[in-house]
Amino acid sequence: MNDRIDWVYSEKLKEHFINPRNILENEDTYQDDGKGIVGNMKCGDQMLIVIKVDKEKRIITDCKWKTYGCASAIASTSILSEMVKGMTLEQAYQISPKDIAKELGGLPVHKIHCSVLGDKALRAAINDYYRRNGMEDKITEAEAGIVCKCMNVTDEEIEEAVLDGARTYLDLQERTKAGTACGQCKEDILRLLDKYTKEHFGE
Amino acid sequence: MVMRRVYMDNNATTPLHPQVKEEMIRAMEVFGNPSSMHQFGRAARVMMKEAREAVASFIGSKPEEIIFTGSGSEANNTVLSILACPSRQCNCSGAIKFNRIITSVIEHPCILETVKCLSDRNIEVKYLNVDKYGKISMEELEQELKKGPALVSIMTANNEIGTIQDIKKITKLVHQYESLIHTDAVQAVGKIPISVSDLKVDFLTLSAHKIYGPKGIGALYIRKDTPFCPLIRGGHQESGRRAGTENTLGIVGFGKAVEMRKEEISSEHERLLLFKDKLKEGIMNKIEHVYFNGHPEDCLANTLNISFPGAEGESILLYLDLAGIAVSTGSACASGSLDPSHVLMSIGIPIEYAHGSIRISMGRDTTEEDIDYMIGVLPGIIKRIRSMSTVEAGGIKNE
Numbered sequence: 262m263n264d265r266i267d268w269v270y271s272e273k274l275k276e277h278f279i280n281p282r283n284i285l286e287n288e289d290t291y292q293d294d295g296k297g298i299v300g301n302m303k304c305g306d307q308m309l310i311v312i313k314v315d316k317e318k319r320i321i322t323d324c325k326w327k328t329y330g331c332a333s334a335i336a337s338t339s340i341l342s343e344m345v346k347g348m349t350l351e352q353a354y355q356i357s358p359k360d361i362a363k364e365l366g367g368l369p370v371h372k373i374h375c376s377v378l379g380d381k382a383l384r385a386a387i388n389d390y391y392r393r394n395g396m397e398d399k400i401t402e403a404e405a406g407i408v409c410k411c412m413n414v415t416d417e418e419i420e421e422a423v424l425d426g427a428r429t430y431l432d433l434q435e436r437t438k439a440g441t442a443c444g445q446c447k448e449d450i451l452r453l454l455d456k457y458t459k460e461h462f463g464e
Numbered sequence: 465m466v467m468r469r470v471y472m473d474n475n476a477t478t479p480l481h482p483q484v485k486e487e488m489i490r491a492m493e494v495f496g497n498p499s500s501m502h503q504f505g506r507a508a509r510v511m512m513k514e515a516r517e518a519v520a521s522f523i524g525s526k527p528e529e530i531i532f533t534g535s536g537s538e539a540n541n542t543v544l545s546i547l548a549c550p551s552r553q554c555n556c557s558g559a560i561k562f563n564r565i566i567t568s569v570i571e572h573p574c575i576l577e578t579v580k581c582l583s584d585r586n587i588e589v590k591y592l593n594v595d596k597y598g599k600i601s602m603e604e605l606e607q608e609l610k611k612g613p614a615l616v617s618i619m620t621a622n623n624e625i626g627t628i629q630d631i632k633k634i635t636k637l638v639h640q641y642e643s644l645i646h647t648d649a650v651q652a653v654g655k656i657p658i659s660v661s662d663l664k665v666d667f668l669t670l671s672a673h674k675i676y677g678p679k680g681i682g683a684l685y686i687r688k689d690t691p692f693c694p695l696i697r698g699g700h701q702e703s704g705r706r707a708g709t710e711n712t713l714g715i716v717g718f719g720k721a722v723e724m725r726k727e728e729i730s731s732e733h734e735r736l737l738l739f740k741d742k743l744k745e746g747i748m749n750k751i752e753h754v755y756f757n758g759h760p761e762d763c764l765a766n767t768l769n770i771s772f773p774g775a776e777g778e779s780i781l782l783y784l785d786l787a788g789i790a791v792s793t794g795s796a797c798a799s800g801s802l803d804p805s806h807v808l809m810s811i812g813i814p815i816e817y818a819h820g821s822i823r824i825s826m827g828r829d830t831t832e833e834d835i836d837y838m839i840g841v842l843p844g845i846i847k848r849i850r851s852m853s854t855v856e857a858g859g860i861k862n863e
Contacts, residue, residue: 269782278779279786284852298854306776307854329816329855331778331795 270332271366277336282343285311285325293325295393297385299413300378301441306330308338308378310386314350316394321345321353330378333368337361337376341383350387356380357418377438381413408453409446414439416453423457430454467788470834474674474766474827475623475651476792480717481676481828487720488678491713498710499701508712515719519683522722523668524659531684531702532715536650536671537574539684540617542695542706543646543667544578547615548585549693556693560644564614568592568600569810570627571619572648576806579617590614597759598627598811602637609641616645620652620668624794624807624823625758626767628656635664644690650674650682654725655733655764666690672714676828677721681714728828736765736826739835743768743824746839751846755817757808766826769794769808771817774856775849777804780822783845789838794821816855 268275285291293311300307306329313323324342328334341361345353358377362368368376391399406415414437422436433450434441440450471479480488491511496504498512513527520527533539546559565579569591583589590608592600600618608614616638621628631647638645646667649658654675660668668685672678684706686692692705699707747754747770757769772780777795784791794805796819803809804818824838850856 269785278782281852286851300854309854327852327854329774329776329853331776332782334776335779335852 270336270368270372273340273364273366274333274336274368277339277365278332281335281339283323283325283339285309285327288327291325293386295386295388295390297382297387297389299381299385300329300438306334306378308334308382310338310342310379310382312345312383312386312390314390319350321348321350324383326379326382328378331372333365333372333376334378337365337368338379338382340364341379345383350390354384354387356383357421377436381438384413408449409437409439412438412441419450419453420457423454424461427454428458468837470789470837471829472824472826472834472838473790473792474830475626475823475825477673477679478676478827479829480678481721481724483724484677484717484720488713488717491716494712498712508710512710512712512715515715518719518722519670522726523653523670523685524661525685526688528703529660529685529688531686531705532710532718533682533684533706534680534708534711536648536669536674536682537572538695539669539671539682540572540574540646540648541578542684543669544575544582544615544617545695546691546693547587548582550585554693554697556691559691559693560615562613562615562643564588564590564612565617566590566592566605566608566614566643567617568594568619570594570598570622570624570807571617572623572650575617575619575648592618594627594810596811596813597762598622598625598757598807599759599762600629600634602633605634606637606641609638609643613641613643616643618645618647620647620649620658621655621764622758622807623651624805625769625811626651626764627759628652628762628764630762631665632663639664651764651767654722654729655766657729660685660687672718672721675721675725678714678717681711681718683718732828733765736830739826739830739832740765740768742832742835743838746835747842750839750843755813757811757813757817757821764825766830768824768826769821770824771808771813771821772846772850773814773816773820774853775820775846776853777819777821779849780820780845783849784822784841787841787845789841792823792825794823795819 294314295312298309309327311325312321315322324345326338326342328338358380361376388400406417408414408416418437422433427433427436433439440447494507494511496508498508516527516530520530549556565587567579579589592604594600618629618634620631635645644666647665648669650669650671652658653670666687671682694705696707701707701710753773755771777793781793794808796804808818
């Protein structure tokens with residue numbers, strides 16, 4: 262076929278899709294220091310991330326994953342698993358879907374929501390590590406702003422999505438996955454949507 | 465090495481038949497406006513007349529019962545909009561005196577979206593459910609018809625799962641209750657024998673690009689003396705039923721396409737049935753946990769819809785694409801929305817089966833080597849995706 266036909270996503274995404282890195286192959290025997298699983302079948306994707314941590318330096322030494330997801334989910338988690346190795350837990354906690362999309366050479370807007378599971382699963386894994394090591398105070402600190410508990414979405418992320426143009430509950434669901442699992446946080450999300458829209462775009 | 469290319473997405477669209485292409489190239493010389501009285505116009509008019517006769521004869525209608533449209537979607541929109549003409553200026557004078565539509569939950573979006581809009585224009589809408597194979601219930605239809613006359617719109621064959629409805633039986637019932645019946649036969653025409661004189665439907669939609677004709681040309685059959693109101697007004701073309709200078713090239717291509725179908729349909733049908741059996745068997749033998757969607761018998765020979773729990777559809781599609789094979793999927797990820805295929809959800813399969821589905825739709829160019837190639841490539845892809853999946857074929861792990 263015509264060579265000028267680009268692949269549906271970026272070349273880098275394609276490369277990670279063809280050769281995904283760090284897939285968790287021996288799940289039963291893998292000795293993880295932290296494990297996080299997020300997502301649900303309703304949206305058709307789910308993500309599992311496990312990490313190994315150098316406890317003295319608090320640096321992530323290994324990161325493996327599994328996902329039920331589309332090409333963007335596979336590629337974005339593959340690239341995330343490479344990015345986090347060597348990062349401190351605090352640094353890794355700050356990774357956003359935007360950072361991942363950037364690393365992948367961009368994602369179509371309607372695909373951003375496919376890549377938000379990776380960083381959420383990673384944070385869940387880091388929280389799990391904190392929990393196992395008696396560092397619950399770290400979690401409380403980090404979870405202070407969490408609005409959607411199922412999908413680990415913070416008020417900051419909602420604000421960022423609003424700044425990026427999200428104007429409806431559906432927009433927010435698509436961009437952040439907030440409210441896409443149990444839906445109990447819908448009222449809170451709508452309140453924040455209203456608040457941030459007024460704050461940033463109101464008269 | 466040149467990668468093998470296998471096109472198995474013929475329900476999305478089909479390649480132009482070489483003879484259709486030839487005919488269209490010839491027709492490019494004829495530029496006249498079919499409405500003009502001079503020789504240039506007459507030349508175009510003759511061409512169009514022959515094509516109309518070909519299309520009409522292919523579905524067993526009279527030429528004057530066929531109007532050409534810009535697409536199958538336009539034809540479907542046209543039929544449904546007959547009910548909602550709000551204008552006193554229009555010479556349809558409120559063509560139809562009732563304001564109800566009965567349709568099914570598995571129709572094409574161009575039906576469902578139009579019906580949704582009409583429901584805001586004082587049209588009462590009833591959606592019929594389907595069973596696990598995608599068939600509507602005659603009892604439910606009759607119950608609805610008892611409530612008063614309606615325009616019933618039921619597709620002949622479903623684009624995603626291939627299930628074929630008994631339109632003849634449905635039509636009989638609809639007419640008993642003095643209602644009108646439209647069928648979207650875009651996926652059925654050219655794949656199974658369709659004759660309006662046998663079915664007795666009032667409206668039928670067909671499209672050229674699903675049967676190796678060009679894109680941008682559809683047709684609507686309107687049974688003689690059936691109330692009608694045009695969607696596109698302002699011209700005498702198509703006997704005042706569809707304004708706009710005719711797409712003569714498209715129409716010629718359409719005419720040639722049905723002519724070719726007439727010759728090829730029966731031998732192709734047998735061949736594709738064998739291929740489908742081979743595909744099914746090959747896939748079942750080599751892949752665990754597969755589920756075939758659609759009716760086991762009343763199904764288009766070319767269409768095979770399969771669910772692979774544990775493997776997400778867009779990933780399957782794109783890995784197949786990298787191997788040169790083109791299919792489509794009912795996964796949400798491929799559609800840009802959060803919901804998987806409405807058809808698959810309507811037949812009641814679990815949501816993970818819908819997300820993990822692909823549709824293989826074969827065509828006249830499909831060869832046995834293509835089938836072998838597919839059977840050779842697919843198991844490895846499914847195995848690979850499942851090996852990195854958090855969802856096991858039997859259910860969700862870890863939770």
